[in-house]
Amino acid sequence: MKHYFNCDDVTIVDKQPVFQGFFTIDRYRIRHALFAGGESACFEREIFERGNSACVLLWDPLKDSLVMIEQFRVGALKHPLSPWLIELVAGMVEQNETPQDVAVREAREEAGVEVKRLKSLGSYLSSPGGTTERVWLFIGEVDSSKAGGIHGLDNENEDIRVKVLDRAALSENLFNYVAAEQGAAQCKSRVDNAATIICLQWLALHHQKLLKEWQ
Secondary structure (H helix, E strand, C coil): CCCCCCCCEEEHHHHHHHEECCCEEEEEEEEEECCCECCCCCEEEEEECCCCCCEEEEEECCCCEEEEEEEECCCHHHCCCCCCCEEEEEEEECCCCHHHHHHHHHHHHHHHHHHHHHEEEEEEEEECCEEEEEEEEEEEECHHHHHHHHHHEECCCCCCCEEEEEHHHHHHHHCCCCCCCCCCCEECCCCCCHHHHHHHHHHHHHHHHHHHHHH
């Protein structure tokens, strides 16, 4: 069984753009090495070429409060409560930028606060079956007393409201479920994306250790 990768394990037979709009979708024709030996048949996959992003959970350790944002998300139109979700400050990593640069810049643009210190939590592939996006996660130290108002860039159609929330209360109620009519569990929380949940859970587990580190 293979436990490694080299450039001969995957052959890109062809790559063609099939959609170019706000984002890009490419169609790949590929074949790859098989665990049992040999090579797969050639097959096609469409890939959402979104680029990489950086997300930062803004934490005020003195007040133990979080600076988060609320904005409309078209992908959440079927959300049972609202397509306006509570999220981390986040942005796309542009050319010649580091994920750390993005975290600091977006904190200023989306929440109107300055990041004093950053702690990297690593990164993950958001949905590798369909997109190349890698998400970088951070915890950022801020002064929540300076947070508030409505922010965002007009040329990107951003309409972002800043919310200052109690960290402990949000962590305790992060997963809030009710029984749906069909008997399935239906999420009732407006915190409904992976990056936010990962960072909130990390901080719930490590906030005392991080508090000592930053002091």
